Amino acid sequence: MRRNDVFLLLAVLALSGALFFALRANSGPAGIARVYHEGDEIAELSLSGPGEFRWEDGDDYVLVRVEDGRARVTEASCPDKLCVNTGAVSRAGAAIVCLPNRVSVVLEKPGDAGELDAVAF
Amino acid sequence: MAKRLSMLSMLTAIGLLAAWLEYVLLPPIAVPGVKLGLANLATVAALFVYGFRGASAVTFARVALAALLFGNLSTLMFALAGALLAVPGMALLKRVGGFSPVGVSIAGGVLHNAGQLLAAAVIAKTPGLAAYLPVLLVSGAAMGAVNGVIALAVIRRFR
Numbered sequence: 531m532r533r534n535d536v537f538l539l540l541a542v543l544a545l546s547g548a549l550f551f552a553l554r555a556n557s558g559p560a561g562i563a564r565v566y567h568e569g570d571e572i573a574e575l576s577l578s579g580p581g582e583f584r585w586e587d588g589d590d591y592v593l594v595r596v597e598d599g600r601a602r603v604t605e606a607s608c609p610d611k612l613c614v615n616t617g618a619v620s621r622a623g624a625a626i627v628c629l630p631n632r633v634s635v636v637l638e639k640p641g642d643a644g645e646l647d648a649v650a651f
Numbered sequence: 652m653a654k655r656l657s658m659l660s661m662l663t664a665i666g667l668l669a670a671w672l673e674y675v676l677l678p679p680i681a682v683p684g685v686k687l688g689l690a691n692l693a694t695v696a697a698l699f700v701y702g703f704r705g706a707s708a709v710t711f712a713r714v715a716l717a718a719l720l721f722g723n724l725s726t727l728m729f730a731l732a733g734a735l736l737a738v739p740g741m742a743l744l745k746r747v748g749g750f751s752p753v754g755v756s757i758a759g760g761v762l763h764n765a766g767q768l769l770a771a772a773v774i775a776k777t778p779g780l781a782a783y784l785p786v787l788l789v790s791g792a793a794m795g796a797v798n799g800v801i802a803l804a805v806i807r808r809f810r
Binding site for chain 2: 531532533534535538539542543545546547549550553557566568569609610621623624625627629630632633634636637
């Protein structure tokens, strides 16, 4: 390790920390989950009550369940199952994505109009 | 020339083996994209011994072979998205100077994860995926450090 290595590591940690708090400051508990396919909204689920939505296209499917203010993908036809392994999300701004199926679930605050305030990369 | 070719082939094989071990032994982790990325140690070693072109050859050969042997189209796409950012980025850092293989590898891990997340956000048209960025940056740096230390040992034996 050289000195520059340490600086680089600290810079990455500082950036991550700043991003973490910036993203978190903007997000409280979520109220609704919107389901998108290729960027188009296909369903809106309230997180207050139990509910589910199933997207299907031929043999492909994604099952989204909401309950107790949380949303999760319980079943999907994709090979990697990353969406299922993501588990439950509950904060506004959080997202679950099933990439092979191009389906994503995005959580929002109860009153949000459906547009993101800001996008940080 | 023959030595260079055989050394690069060996590094490709090391990278492929590392990728395969990880694929077989490690189950997917809850946060998408967090992984060891052991194969990157071959890229880092190739970069320091044979430069940018050597590192590119080792990386793209490995990515293609891994996708053919135990991946699919989507793993190929994401591996490429990560590599396209990480390999030139690491080469640039090495050129700037003052960084050891460990530092270069840390940058590689971070850039790889950033590239993959960016690709995922674009493909799924979900900017909200940025929420995963902090976790992926930290994990990329941590795994990059681990790989860098191993790469350092590999580089010493190559020289």
